[in-house]
Amino acid sequence: MIQATDLTRSFKTKAGLVEAVRGLSLQVEEGELVAFLGPNGAGKSTSVRMLTTLLPITSGSATVGGFDVARDPVGVRRTIGYVGQGTGSGPYHRVRDELVTQGRAYRMGDAEARRRADELLGVLELEGLADRNCATLSGGQKRRLDIALGLMHTPKILFLDEPSTGLDPHSRANLWEHVIKLRRQTGMTIFLTTHYLDEADTMAERVMIMDHGKMIADDVPEKLKADLAGDQVSLGLVSESDAITAAESAMNLPTVRDVTQTDRRLTFTIQNGETLMPEFIRQLHQKGLEVATANVVRPTLDDVFLSLTGRSLRESSLAVQKTEQVAHIERYTSEVSS
């Protein structure tokens, strides 16, 4: 459904050439839900903007829905819906009118545009707001309207650029319920960028991680976590000598790494820790070693990024969330004081 080969995009700036995307190749199959992750400035939006024909490519090639993004941008635009970071609705228009106008822009007849608008108002639970001015909607309602706008022409592929950024946790969860429902009903292919690691982990079937303009990982979240991060195991033994012997045994476990023993504590990283640990502890008991405490911590996508780059992706997304919180507080303060 989406295919890119060696895509690059550079920008000439006063400070010099910025290579935002440096040889991106990817493939997304029909009906997949793929999350595109990466720290600020990794090149995610630039990639999405090239795939959605909003930005010309510097070199390489891409097809979306079977249409070449450089040679047939109109074909691509007919096939996709794009929900960008800024809200797409006009503040002084009513919700249903906004949808109908969008439909007309896609050359739908008036009756068809109204029928589709009402259908989407239902799917995205915006019926009660159809006659409200867009300016009066909450953040979460606005994002749902943005998605409805992107779906008016019934696209096969939906691009969502940071759909839930700036929403409170309840609105984020609600937005996701709607996206998942839509996907179940339509079988649409969904390609989204997000800063929220938990969101990518639980919602996406496949995660692509970008850093410095390049793809550094592309797989199902569980596999990425198992292969690149592994479970963190921590065992407490009753004596230091038991811990030393247990560490020697741990060295022989398959996929084990980073075995560390300090006093009575033994820690290591391993794949499938939850499954392997009961048997390992039994073996230690058989050797006369006593395990007093055991803890297995499952890895996160941040651990994957850390193992790939030595940096934390969470810190980058926390920085974004902090900026958002400051923006919320500033908006609130200015509303209160005005």
Ligand SMILES: Nc1ncnc2c1ncn2[C@@H]1O[C@H](COP(=O)(O)OP(=O)(O)OP(=O)(O)O)[C@@H](O)[C@H]1O
């Ligand atoms: N129009 C532009 N002119 C110059 N540089 C640009 C332009 N657009 C993007 N860049 C640069 O390209 C790089 C990639 O930016 P991009 O917006 O694609 O990153 P991103 O991964 O989407 O980041 P974020 O998560 O912060 O949205 C950054 O260094 C950015 O400053």
